[in-house]
Amino acid sequence: MVDTADIARPYSCHLLEFSVLPGGARLGNIYVAGDADELRECVDGDWEEGADGYLILWYGALLHLWTVQHGAIVAGLDLHPYLRTGDARCDLAVARVLDGSDDEERRETVQEVLMAYAEAERPTASGLPVVARMFDLFDRIDADPADSDALAELDRILDLVEGGDPPASYDGVSVEGLHIDWDAVPVPALHEPVLREGRVSVRWGDASLRHRASHLHHSTPTSEGTDFEHGFTEGGG
Structure with missing residues (x-):
């Protein structure tokens, strides 16, 4: 006899996807919950020291909230704008690292700085105070290319970083990690029946929502369902 508790059903739920496709850091983690508080508890419990700054800031990891109604993905929300460091600058x-609005040379310089923290076995996010100051200096140099003080400070920063011992803080600011500002996230209400335990069968309700960088894009057919366990599913490969 089939255990009905093991049967995946088309419940409503939230999926938080943290994924990287493709590449050496290939990842497809899915957090599955029936309400916002439960999702927050699940994610924050796994991210005690914050989200992986290396994957987000350097690899460009996808961080997305998917809304599932009656087993169909009907909406998606990029969560990058809701990441917080504890310091406004x-x-x-x-946001500026992620939007890539600076020219290629400056983007590469910033990425080299962030990589230096990873190579020094420090959290990548701990380099954000330095990067924030670099952006300030970039803007000053744009306003006045002859700003010798800004040019000199930028050179000092890069010398510090390239020396293999990047500073743990800058301008008196330190960052320990990246965290989602859950109070600011507009989590949609779910329609009954809502997933509380067991398994859910998920399919794309609207093919236009499919995100090419999403693990779900590659693992979940449009019409057929993919099963997820309530809680956390680790994927990749």
Whole structure:
């Protein structure tokens, strides 16, 4: 006899996806919950020291909230704008790193700085105070290319970082990690029946929502369902 508790059903739920495709850091982690508080508890419990700054800031990991109604993905929300560091200037630095609005040379310089923290076996996010200051200096140099003080400070920062011992703080600011500001996230209400335990069968309700960088895009057919366990599913490969 089939244990009905093991049967995946088309419940409503939230999926938080943290994934990287493709590449050496290939990842497809899915957090599955029936309400916002439960999702927060699940994610924060796994991210005690914050989200992986290396994957987010350097690899460009997808961080997305998917809304599932009656087993169908009907909406998606990018969660990158809701990442917080504990410092307003560093929050702006996160947004600027992710939007890639600076020219290629400056983007590469910032990425080299962030990589230096990873190579020094420090949390990548701990380099954000330095990056925030670099952005300030970039803007000053744009306003006045002859700003010798800004040019000199930028050179000093890069010398510090390239020396293999990047500073743990800058301008008196330190960052321990990246965390989602859950109070600011507009989590949609779910329609009954809502997943409380067991398994859920998920399919794409609208093919236009499919995100090419999403693990779900590659693992979940449009019409057929993919099963997820309530809680946390680790994927990759």
